[in-house]
Amino acid sequence: MSFPAPPAMMGYDRSTSMFSPDGRLFQVEYAMEAAKRGWTMVGVRTAEGVVIVAEKRKTSPLIDIGQLEKVYMVDEHIGAGFVGFGSDGRVLIDYARLLAVQYKFVYGEPIPVEYLTRQVCDLMQVYTQHGGVRPFGVTLMIAGVDEAGPKLYVAEPSGQYISYKAHGLGQGGSQAVEVLQKEYRDDMSLEEAILLGMKAVTTVMEGKPSTETLEVGVVEAKTRKFRKLSKEELQKFLEKLGA
Amino acid sequence: MSFPAPPAMMGYDRSTSMFSPDGRLFQVEYAMEAAKRGWTMVGVRTAEGVVIVAEKRKTSPLIDIGQLEKVYMVDEHIGAGFVGFGSDGRVLIDYARLLAVQYKFVYGEPIPVEYLTRQVCDLMQVYTQHGGVRPFGVTLMIAGVDEAGPKLYVAEPSGQYISYKAHGLGQGGSQAVEVLQKEYRDDMSLEEAILLGMKAVTTVMEGKPSTETLEVGVVEAKTRKFRKLSKEELQKFLEKLGA
Amino acid sequence: MSFPAPPAMMGYDRSTSMFSPDGRLFQVEYAMEAAKRGWTMVGVRTAEGVVIVAEKRKTSPLIDIGQLEKVYMVDEHIGAGFVGFGSDGRVLIDYARLLAVQYKFVYGEPIPVEYLTRQVCDLMQVYTQHGGVRPFGVTLMIAGVDEAGPKLYVAEPSGQYISYKAHGLGQGGSQAVEVLQKEYRDDMSLEEAILLGMKAVTTVMEGKPSTETLEVGVVEAKTRKFRKLSKEELQKFLEKLGA
């Protein structure tokens, strides 16, 4: 070999606990690739609450899509979704649920959304710094309402999280973000937020949007309760979108 | 070597706890190959219950095929089968049985089917993220009936599970799925489900179908009891199939 | 190197806890090679009992062949033999004995043959899935009689076990199986089973069969007791075989 190989070919990308000469962590960047291959997911935050809209795909005609969950309740006041490696995501959702239950048990009140997010991210960070493991191959979206109002966090495989007003993830993520940037307003009502989220997802999704291929989770600021929209509600919103 | 080797040749596929540059986990994908080499297995879910139909092969004339089990009772209300690496599958079935017993002991009631599936999948996920081990080389099919009705889950080496109305696994899996897609109806009776499952398997299996080379496990919605069909029952169904 | 090397040359076969791209575990397959190099061993099961016949070789004139054991008592009702790596086999036999003693101590009754086999196989499976160890380099033959009647199991390095009516292992194993397939009948008497087993072994063994180079263990269905044939009994059977 008569000239240096490109950095990614010299072994720096084959161990989690190693920096490349330019200070990058390849395994963490590769884990983000896993996340980018997920189905599209969008989150929208307004003063009235937070919304997560997720695309679902019927990969097989006999799949029981009604049982296929893309948006999860973490605690009464928090919902979450993820894109990427399915079982990794489930493990993190379960970890988040455990954290929420423990917090309520110890402090007698609901876990603050950011505190929960940080705890989950601390676990994710550990998997980027120690040998013998790989990073989690998912990007999480955590939506909730607490004393400090509605929150929308996006947590990456590196363990870093960022607070967004609205954001898109997965295969159609960047396109969805364009829709959001054009139409997001700080003073939107919760209904407008739901409609915007659904529009961003349906614009980029592969098949025809329907009550079966969309899942919407909402946490209202007033009630501080997470719930998923029913098929009927979804249908109404779809009609309003003219989809 | 004057040009980059294909990713699968650069070592990313030689460690479980490592992502390839495009965010894939090769060892998990290879484990799925092990699963694909198993004998055909089909599951069918209807409102009246769930069925697992498994092909058995007499690899040697003196093998005691009567003792060869492909469908296992996990708990009174849950049965399961697997395709792939035999001893890996047995270990997971035993783990599932232990989970079911513990649950009943602690909560005094039968373990929910999805909860059991998730616990087994969590173990499988751990074996995809930590070094020094390999993923389980099997795909599981878990069939049961609980408060929420009949369930049919398929759990992959990655630790991901999906709910199906009907599905096929193993060497003849994809062909079997074609049969299922053509003939599955949501309103089938349990008997029709058994017949469909047997048809899907017998269509693709190598040798002549017989009461010796087929195993059928059923969980009826009414009784919530898992049982295997007797040779006599099998014979009757074979005759109905005209096989 | 201008073209991809064959899979077995790319390192997949140098770690236990790793799948090859086509879902194989090379180290487990190599361990089976170790087993194939052992001296011939045959098992025959009938309604009246189970028999293990083993070849012994006098590798040195001063070896104390009388002390050379190829068939072991595991418990009063169970015997076993193995082909392959000698000390690995001894460790597993000792483990099986320990399991049998513990079972009797805890439950007050003899350990079921399949339960014992499964426990031993679970240990073998662990050595195929975790790093830092190698699989056991032996194939075990376990013969016993319990409540469910006579049993003959063959357990492979993978940790998988299969129930046989009759089977052959080791260097002359496949030839012995041919003999067995031709002459095995379900309704054989125990004496006929012993004669068949001895015929299968003596047909393929290297030197002249004698009371010194053959070892035969028997578990009778009636008594549920394992015992080895005496030199006198062996002599009589040899005469009947015309050997």
Next chain:
Amino acid sequence: MSFPAPPAMMGYDRSTSMFSPDGRLFQVEYAMEAAKRGWTMVGVRTAEGVVIVAEKRKTSPLIDIGQLEKVYMVDEHIGAGFVGFGSDGRVLIDYARLLAVQYKFVYGEPIPVEYLTRQVCDLMQVYTQHGGVRPFGVTLMIAGVDEAGPKLYVAEPSGQYISYKAHGLGQGGSQAVEVLQKEYRDDMSLEEAILLGMKAVTTVMEGKPSTETLEVGVVEAKTRKFRKLSKEELQKFLEKLGA
């Protein structure tokens, strides 16, 4: 390969716990590269207190930049910031907070700034000397006031820390240091220090400085309290800077 490859290509840089022939630790040096890629941060210390000024960037229009923290309260009398790998930095900040709380609990008084810095650095050092982990990919800036007066420490991935009168980190760090060297005076008032820090950052930052893209944390010598400047205060300082 007919001549020695450059040291960085021979594997010395692929393990934390290894010296290169000339006594360097490449992984630690690479970790400093990660730190150099962060956004600009400046610290200024005077007799009247210490200031940390941090640049914030709106990487996406819908990012909730108000929630994006670059300067953190560690204890009542200590603030800190970092450049580099986000989640690594958060973990260290949390570790520092824990140390501060424990110290106050055990000794009943605020933790000395250098003692806290040294404890954090000891953790960082461990990650440079032991295998199976990587160094922390951040450079920390710790500002505080204790019995010994105002303090400004900069802690590197190696675990080494240095006391500065004023310093700059991140992408614009070296340019910012030039500004500081020209204008720093030992007798500056706290207000002058804030203005100098802001000038150093705004001179080198990419976008237009605003109350949204700047964060300023101050620990006053008199009160020994850390606080962040409000938007109004920031606005006034920006006006004074003529920015």
Next chain:
Amino acid sequence: MSFPAPPAMMGYDRSTSMFSPDGRLFQVEYAMEAAKRGWTMVGVRTAEGVVIVAEKRKTSPLIDIGQLEKVYMVDEHIGAGFVGFGSDGRVLIDYARLLAVQYKFVYGEPIPVEYLTRQVCDLMQVYTQHGGVRPFGVTLMIAGVDEAGPKLYVAEPSGQYISYKAHGLGQGGSQAVEVLQKEYRDDMSLEEAILLGMKAVTTVMEGKPSTETLEVGVVEAKTRKFRKLSKEELQKFLEKLGA
């Protein structure tokens, strides 16, 4: 490299816990090479007792050959010797002594010779199956008398042991075995056994046999006591041998 390298060159021989494609354990085979390089040692068993005869070499004129032990007392009724890696052998001899003491303490009677041998071999087996260690580089010869009469076991690095009437080890081992095969009789007296053992060793040893370069350990069947022959006894036997 244009054609496959021989198996021993592909890395299978560089880890204990790994099989080669043909089911061999190279590290164990290499350990046997270490054993073959030892000085000659011979064991002879008769109805009247067991003998171990060992060659000693004066590698340096000032070596204190009187202190150089090649035959060790393990317990009152058991002696042992080894060829190969000196400190490995010593560790195993000490382990054997410990086992003997513990057995006597727990059961109040002398440890059976085969039981002791098996326990030592189990330790040796562990060092062939687990990573991070190497096999013991010695072959042991264990001689003793218990309830079951005189015993002579040879234990190899693999952890396998074989019962012999007479055997030879080390550099002159195979030649010594030829002598033994020609002259060994089952009805030898103990004295004849000693003479035969000494003849087998002196025939193959390098220098002139003397009371200084030979060590003989004997366990008499009658007394069940291990003892070493005195210089005077050795001298008499040497004279009888005409050496």
Next chain:
Amino acid sequence: MSFPAPPAMMGYDRSTSMFSPDGRLFQVEYAMEAAKRGWTMVGVRTAEGVVIVAEKRKTSPLIDIGQLEKVYMVDEHIGAGFVGFGSDGRVLIDYARLLAVQYKFVYGEPIPVEYLTRQVCDLMQVYTQHGGVRPFGVTLMIAGVDEAGPKLYVAEPSGQYISYKAHGLGQGGSQAVEVLQKEYRDDMSLEEAILLGMKAVTTVMEGKPSTETLEVGVVEAKTRKFRKLSKEELQKFLEKLGA
């Protein structure tokens, strides 16, 4: 590759716990390289006490050089300095302090200087013999006075320590040693020792010597107390040196 590569290129230098064919430990030798890159430090021992003189450099105009410590108090009667990897040295100094405190607590009297040195060196040795860690990248200079009089030890990364009358370390170390060899006398007064140490350092240091760029620690034999010279004292000595 047609001829053997030089030893340092064959991997012996890439693991701490490995000897090269000629019995060297490359990682330890490389660690000494790290130490050689430090700033100059000199120690001088006389009957009246021990002195450590250290060079300090103002690597940046805004560095708070007054806080930059190169000579540390370990206990009341012991001081120490080091050259090499800063955070490694700090960890060892802290370890030495802990040892001193523990000793005083347990034995009620000051820790002997050599005992302390040996304990620190034992820790350093461990890091040269075990895998998964690297040696400490520093050479320590430990100066103290105990019952046995003034002591000056130099401890290397290998864990070896040597007692010196006077010695020099770091970039200017070998030149400083030349100065010491020419002018050292056993009957020097403490003041002469200080002057000699300062001369040796100032002769080789880069910038102009000043009270800011020199640090001097002294342990007087009479008082057995470590203290650092004040700026005023330093100034006087500098004047005497004519620097």
Next chain:
Amino acid sequence: MSFPAPPAMMGYDRSTSMFSPDGRLFQVEYAMEAAKRGWTMVGVRTAEGVVIVAEKRKTSPLIDIGQLEKVYMVDEHIGAGFVGFGSDGRVLIDYARLLAVQYKFVYGEPIPVEYLTRQVCDLMQVYTQHGGVRPFGVTLMIAGVDEAGPKLYVAEPSGQYISYKAHGLGQGGSQAVEVLQKEYRDDMSLEEAILLGMKAVTTVMEGKPSTETLEVGVVEAKTRKFRKLSKEELQKFLEKLGA
């Protein structure tokens, strides 16, 4: 590479816990190289006692050679020296001291010399058989007097020890052995033994022998006490030697 590389180049020498194809442990052999590089050391044993004579070198004019110890007291009746890697040797000497103290505490009498030697060697053996560590890079010389009279043991990195009447180690070791072989007599007085040991060392040492460059430890048979010769005694012996 067109032909097999020499064994030492194929990686067998890069791991402690691995045999080469011809049954050698390269790392242990390399550790012996480290020992061969030490300064010359000689031991002589007579009926009247044991002597260790060690060369010391003044590697630097300001080294405090009076503090440089080459012969150590282990217990009142045992002395020891070593050649090779300094800090490794110190660790073993300290371990030996600990063993001696513990023995006296538990049994109330002085530790037998061989027992102590064996314990130290057991530790050394462990470091040759387990991964993640390297062998100790020293050869020890242990001299003592106990119930069984004067003893002189030499312990190698492998953990093997040999009893000698007289022996030489280090750079001049083999030459010194020649001197010893010519002049050693079993009936030497202790004084003659001291003179012989000193002659063997001074004949081969680099510089001029003096009371400063020689260290002599003696254990007298009568008193069973270890002591070092004083400068005056050394001077007298040097004069007798005519050196």
